[in-house]
Amino acid sequence: MTRPSSPVLLFARLLRPSSTMSPAVPPVLSVVPSRALVDETFRVTVQNLPPGSAVTLHSLHRSEDEDMWEAFGHYVSDQGGSVSVSDDFCFGGTYTGKEAMGLLWSMRPVPGSREGLRLRKRDVCTPQLVHISVYGGHAEQGFAARPPLASVLSERWFMGPGVRRVEVKEKGARGTLFIPPGPGPFPGVLDMWGGGGGLLEYRSALLASHGYASLALEYVNPGELESADMEFKYFETAFNIVRLHPLVSPDRVGFFGLCLGSIMTNYLAAESTAIKPRCCVCVSGVHLYPRGAAFTEVYQAITLKAHKVRLDENNHEIWRYRELPIPGDLSGKVDVGRINCPMLLVNGLDDQNLPTVEAAEDVSMARMMRAAGNDHLLTRIEYPAAGHLIEPPYSPHFRATKFIKQNREKVTLLWGGRTKPHSDAQEDSWKKILAFLQQHLYANNPPRAKM
Amino acid sequence: MDRKQCCVKLSVQPSRGLMDEKFLVLVQSVLPGFQLTVYASYRCDDGHSWEAFAHYTANASGTVNVSEDHSLGGTYCGVEPMGLMWSLRPVPGSKPGLRMRKMNVLTPMEVTISVYRGHLTEGFVDQVPLAAVVVERWYMAPGVRRVPVTEGGLTATLFLPSGPGPFPGLLDLWGGGGKLVEYRAALLASHGIASLALDYLTPQITKENDVSVLFYNEWTNVQHPQVIDSRIGILGLSFGTSIALKMAVYSQVFKLRCVVCISGSHVQPIKGSVEQIMTSFHNNVDKTRFNEEQQVIWRDLLLPIPTDPSLKVEVGRLRCPLLMVVGEDDQNWPAHESAVDVKEMMQRAGNDHLLTVLSYPSAGHLIEPPFTPFARASSYKILGPPLQMVMVLWGGETVAHSRAQEDAWRKTLVFLRENLYRATSSSHL
Numbered sequence: 001m002t003r004p005s006s007p008v009l010l011f012a013r014l015l016r017p018s019s020t021m022s023p024a025v026p027p028v029l030s031v032v033p034s035r036a037l038v039d040e041t042f043r044v045t046v047q048n049l050p051p052g053s054a055v056t057l058h059s060l061h062r063s064e065d066e067d068m069w070e071a072f073g074h075y076v077s078d079q080g081g082s083v084s085v086s087d088d089f090c091f092g093g094t095y096t097g098k099e100a101m102g103l104l105w106s107m108r109p110v111p112g113s114r115e116g117l118r119l120r121k122r123d124v125c126t127p128q129l130v131h132i133s134v135y136g137g138h139a140e141q142g143f144a145a146r147p148p149l150a151s152v153l154s155e156r157w158f159m160g161p162g163v164r165r166v167e168v169k170e171k172g173a174r175g176t177l178f179i180p181p182g183p184g185p186f187p188g189v190l191d192m193w194g195g196g197g198g199l200l201e202y203r204s205a206l207l208a209s210h211g212y213a214s215l216a217l218e219y220v221n222p223g224e225l226e227s228a229d230m231e232f233k234y235f236e237t238a239f240n241i242v243r244l245h246p247l248v249s250p251d252r253v254g255f256f257g258l259c260l261g262s263i264m265t266n267y268l269a270a271e272s273t274a275i276k277p278r279c280c281v282c283v284s285g286v287h288l289y290p291r292g293a294a295f296t297e298v299y300q301a302i303t304l305k306a307h308k309v310r311l312d313e314n315n316h317e318i319w320r321y322r323e324l325p326i327p328g329d330l331s332g333k334v335d336v337g338r339i340n341c342p343m344l345l346v347n348g349l350d351d352q353n354l355p356t357v358e359a360a361e362d363v364s365m366a367r368m369m370r371a372a373g374n375d376h377l378l379t380r381i382e383y384p385a386a387g388h389l390i391e392p393p394y395s396p397h398f399r400a401t402k403f404i405k406q407n408r409e410k411v412t413l414l415w416g417g418r419t420k421p422h423s424d425a426q427e428d429s430w431k432k433i434l435a436f437l438q439q440h441l442y443a444n445n446p447p448r449a450k451m
Numbered sequence: 452m453d454r455k456q457c458c459v460k461l462s463v464q465p466s467r468g469l470m471d472e473k474f475l476v477l478v479q480s481v482l483p484g485f486q487l488t489v490y491a492s493y494r495c496d497d498g499h500s501w502e503a504f505a506h507y508t509a510n511a512s513g514t515v516n517v518s519e520d521h522s523l524g525g526t527y528c529g530v531e532p533m534g535l536m537w538s539l540r541p542v543p544g545s546k547p548g549l550r551m552r553k554m555n556v557l558t559p560m561e562v563t564i565s566v567y568r569g570h571l572t573e574g575f576v577d578q579v580p581l582a583a584v585v586v587e588r589w590y591m592a593p594g595v596r597r598v599p600v601t602e603g604g605l606t607a608t609l610f611l612p613s614g615p616g617p618f619p620g621l622l623d624l625w626g627g628g629g630k631l632v633e634y635r636a637a638l639l640a641s642h643g644i645a646s647l648a649l650d651y652l653t654p655q656i657t658k659e660n661d662v663s664v665l666f667y668n669e670w671t672n673v674q675h676p677q678v679i680d681s682r683i684g685i686l687g688l689s690f691g692t693s694i695a696l697k698m699a700v701y702s703q704v705f706k707l708r709c710v711v712c713i714s715g716s717h718v719q720p721i722k723g724s725v726e727q728i729m730t731s732f733h734n735n736v737d738k739t740r741f742n743e744e745q746q747v748i749w750r751d752l753l754l755p756i757p758t759d760p761s762l763k764v765e766v767g768r769l770r771c772p773l774l775m776v777v778g779e780d781d782q783n784w785p786a787h788e789s790a791v792d793v794k795e796m797m798q799r800a801g802n803d804h805l806l807t808v809l810s811y812p813s814a815g816h817l818i819e820p821p822f823t824p825f826a827r828a829s830s831y832k833i834l835g836p837p838l839q840m841v842m843v844l845w846g847g848e849t850v851a852h853s854r855a856q857e858d859a860w861r862k863t864l865v866f867l868r869e870n871l872y873r874a875t876s877s878s879h880l
Contacts, residue, residue: 026617028643028872034592035467048872129593133614151614153594160466161561162585182565182583187458211460211582249458442460442480444513 027055027081029134029150037209038128038156038202039393039430041100044085046134046150049077056093056135057085058143059103061128067117069396071095071107074138083134092138095420103132104156104394105423111141116402116412119395124205125165127155156394158202160209165201168215173238175217176201177245178208184247187254187278187441189214190239194259194284196403197222206392207256210434212441213248215241220260223408235268239275252441254279254341256433259354259388263289263334270338279342279440281433284351284388286359287334288323303406316400316414318352326358337372344379344436346429348386352416357382381432383425387417393427461566461582467559469641470588470634471821471860473532476517478509478566478582485509488525488567489517490575491535493560499549501539501824503527506570524570527850535564536588536822537853543573548830548842551823556637557597559587588822590634592641597633598675606650608633609675610640616677618645619684619708619871626689627729628831629653635686638820642864644871645678651694651725682871686711686863689784689816693719693728696764699771706771709870711863713776714816716789717764717796718753746828746844748782756785756792766793767800774807774866776859778814782846786816809862811855815847821857825849 028047036042049055058072073090075083086100095102109117121128133148159165162181168174176199180186189212191204197220204214217238220228243250255277257265262285269280271291290301305322312318327333347356360366360380369375383390389398397419400412417425460479468474476489490504505522507515518532527534541549553560565580591597594613601607608631612618621644623636629652636646685707687695692715699710701721719728738751757763766773775793777786790808797803811818815827831843847855 025872026614028868029614030643033465033468033472034594034641035587035589036465040465047868147615151594152592153613155467155593157467160584161587162563162583181563181585182461183579183581185458209466211462252458438460438480442458444457444480444482 027134027150029132029152031132031152031154034152035127035155036157037160037206038158038395039206042154043100044103044132046075046077046083047081049081049083051077051079051081053077053081053136054138055083055149056137056139057083057090057103058133058135058148059107060131060133060143061107061119063119064122065117067113067119068110069107069119070110070143071103071105072139072143073099073102093140101394101427104130105396105426106419107396116400118398118401120200121158121202122200124158124201127157130154130156158205158209163205163208165205168241170241171237173217173234173241174219175199175215175238176204177213177215177242178204179213179247180208180211184213185249186211186213186247187252187437188212188242188245188248189254189256189437189441190235190242190277191216192219192235192255192257192261192264194261195220197224197228203256203392207437210437212437213242213245214256219264223404223406230264232268232272232274235264236272236274239268239277243275252278254281254437254441256281256283257285258283258390259285261285263287266334266336266339269341269343270334270336277341279344279436280339281344281346281436283346283390283429283433284348284354284356285345286323286354286356287336288326288332288359289334290332291330291334312414314400314412316412318414320352320355324355324358326355333368336368337374339369339374339377342377342379342436342440344433345381346390346433347380347382348388348390348417348422348425349382349384350386350416350418350422351388352414353388356388379436381429383421383429385418385421386425387422388415389417390422390426390429393430394423395426397422397426459566459581461564461584463564463584463586466584467587467589469592470560470590470638470823473518473822474586475532476535476564478507478515478517479513481509481513481515481581483509483511483513485513486568486570487515487581488569488571489515489535490565490567490571490580491539491562492565492575493539493562495551495560496553496555499545499551500542501551502542502575503535503538503540504571504575505531505534525572533822533857536562537825537856538849539824548828550817550826550829552632553590553634554632556590556633559589562586562588590637590641595637595640597637600647604654606631606654608636608648610636610646610648611675611677612640612643612645616645617679618643618677619682620644620678620680621646621683621867621871622685622695623648624651624685624687624691624694626691627652635820639686639867642868644684644867645675681706682708684709684711684867684871686713686867687715688713688818689715690729692716693764694725696766697721699773700764700766700768709772709774709866710769711774711776711866713818713859714778714781714784714786715775716753716784716786717766717793718756718762718785718789719764721761721764742844744828744842746842747831748844750782750785754785754788756788763792763796766796767802769797769802769805772805772807772866772870774809774863776818776863777808777810778816778818778847778852778855779810779812780814780846780848781816782844783816807866809859811851811859813848813851814855815852816845817847818852818856818859821853821860823856825852 061069071094073093094106133151164179166177199218204216207214255265262282266287308322310318400414403413493501503526505525526538565583596611598609631650636648639646685695692712735752740748
């Protein structure tokens with residue numbers, strides 16, 4: 001086959017990348033679905049490899065802060081030249097075993113990155129872009145130095161199509177409301193993160209993609225716990241913004257809290273006379289709160305316990321012992337016997353930030369509620385070797401990250417958990433949380449009365 | 452607000468998918484035994500509205516699963532996971548003769564799926580649904596690159612798959628209606644094949660030149676470092692088949708790896724430019740027939756299949772695999788009769804092991820990628836001269852044709868992947 005030679009064609013041929021494998025025949029890499037919500041699974045397959053060949057599947061993500069995150073796994077193709085991440089075993093890398101989503105949850109900052117990083121998407125209107133690639137051989141590093149055999153781009157979304165994002169600044173409350181597509185009315189959720197502060201929208205965006213009108217509430221600025229809006233009135237106002245929204249079904253609104261957000265959830269569910277949530281989800285929280293105290297007193301109480309903070313071998317701060325032992329009397333605890341709605345508690349047994357399991361267990365919630373006769377409302381799920389930051393599934397595990405304490409001091413906090421069991425906990429708990437919300441906010445059974 | 456049925460949960464997974472992917476529509480939290488209508492609506496880029504709907508009854512758990520439950524009526528019946536897409540039709544009162552074709556592949560098709568109380572057949576616009584979600588359907592996967600090509604007087608678009616490449620390539624040819632239609636090439640690139648959609652009828656350069664020389668020039672013009680020049684295939688529909696077969700058999704400079712011919716024929720004068728081939732068909736225009744609705748039937752223009760070898764592409768000389776896709780109710784081209792003749796010719800020549808024919812009863816002419824609406828007839832612009840609009844009968848019956856599209860597309864992808872990606876070279880004798 002002859003071709004007229006032309007400088008352009010010759011140059012073009014020079015540009016063709018070489019491969020360490022059979023040069024002319026690239027493998028076919030596919031990720032299905034290529035566009036998905038962050039809590040949806042995908043199937044990663046490679047075909048057209050030589051049979052029995054060693055390959056590395058690799059994922060790469062550039063965060064909004066311009067840090068690079070990656071994961072990788074070692075596979076061997078079968079006699080047909082195929083690899084299926086969902087069906088085959090991974091024999092090494094950032095994860096091992098049969099792990100369909102390992103390329104996402106085992107991601108970590110690339111070597112040479114800054115310490116203590118945490119991956120959290122701020123702009124939820126755009127997807128997280130993850131490059132999934134396949135390299136020849138079993139590699140542990142140097143992925144940036146050579147071209148892959150094949151690569152595809154996967155989009156991971158927090159917002160489903162048609163979800164509406166509405167900034168809220170009303171009656172003093174600050175946050176972002178996410179409304180599902182459709183005419184409504186929808187059940188509602190008040191979504192509260194922890195003491196790290198700021199306005200994190202991604203969980204609410206995801207909840208709206210599952211049919212819940214969800215308000216991500218801003219109630220504390222990073223490092224400014226002492227000036228946080230933690231009075232009841234603030235949360236009651238926010239709850240009513242959701243409840244009274246024209247697209248929300250007013251008797252189907254619940255709470256979703258993590259860490260400090262869980263503490264507030266417990267407190268409001270038990271003690272507020274103005275609002276009545278239909279159900280509550282408390283992740284990594286406790287029911288410990290100086291009752292009746294103004295918030296400045298809460299903040300002082302925390303500083304008084306500073307001597308109980310321990311350090312691990314890396315000088316990372318362990319805060320769980322500040323709240324131990326769980327007090328016996330009621331002055332430091334929410335009176336959970338007064339809670340009148342279903343509660344789902346999700347905790348990690350290796351939580352190094354709060355003694356969530358002890359709190360859930362002991363004098364705690366279970367015993368207090370049993371005494372009050374409302375423990376049928378309580379569901380506790382505890383995960384061995386899971387840490388504090390139990391987030392939506394397939395997001396990486398953060399054992400210790402930088403945190404801005406009160407007075408804007410920067411430290412590294414130990415959250416705990418080991419990657420694989422923590423990731424399992426995230427995946428399992430999210431399914432259970434969605435089922436719990438669906439049962440209590442969507443189903444047609446009437447709310448349970450207190451007995 | 453006291454409603455008997457409150458807070459219906461509707462979900463479609465995936466909410467963002469490729470055009471040829473299936474989705475799962477789930478309705479939950481309705482009362483057991485509840486009668487409902489699932490409704491799909493789409494407003495295309497031209498501003499026309501399309502709809503589809505189906506009647507379901509919820510089970511004892513208050514759930515409807517469109518992939519598993521029976522539709523009791525509507526624009527489709529029975530268990531049809533994708534019925535809401537392929538049974539879409541213009542809303543009542545629309546202009547006649549519409550055909551849905553997405554010309555802008557950079558944006559998705561946005562379909563609204565809703566749930567209505569009761570078994571409705573009309574008046575959807577006047578009612579408030581119980582729930583609604585939006586589904587995106589894409590022709591382009593993330594990372595696929597769209598490269599317009601205008602060098603050398605061409606009108607074409609190259610779609611490159613995601614990744615470093617290199618990739619096998621494909622020439623993607625539509626039919627006699629002309630225009631640059633990109634969606635099939637975009638979808639093929641989403642499956643790993645660098646595809647060039649080519650408008651070969653409008654530009655003067657392509658009409659006047661001998662086909663094989665023409666395409667040689669065009670291909671070298673679009674030589675791209677990420678396309679493997681020893682792994683090129685060609686896919687043609689309708690008149691595109693005529694071009695594809697001619698190139699596959701006669702080209703001195705192109706050694707194609709494989710050919711896919713959809714709804715076409717090998718009947719054509721062997722020598723001649725594109726324009727000359729079309730003129731030869733027009734010479735038989737008196738064989739045009741009309742059905743009761745005055746829709747144009749053109750299948751007889753090429754019948755009977757000639758015995759004179761100078762009037763048919765010599766498929767006995769083909770040296771690469773050929774996949775022919777045929778609708779047995781094709782009213783526009785005699786695809787079925789042509790396929791039968793092609794098979795005989797190849798059997799006589801001894802190369803019929805290269806031939807695969809997929810023949811679908813009750814399928815029509817326009818066998819396209821799956822899960823898009825079916826048009827039994829539509830308006831067609833004759834390029835003339837003179838320029839005129841007629842209503843052309845393509846043939847086919849909705850359900851059978853939609854199944855044919857789904858099956859043919861899957862098999863076409865397997866055929867292309869086998870022949871373009873396979874490590875050992877195909878049979879070049």
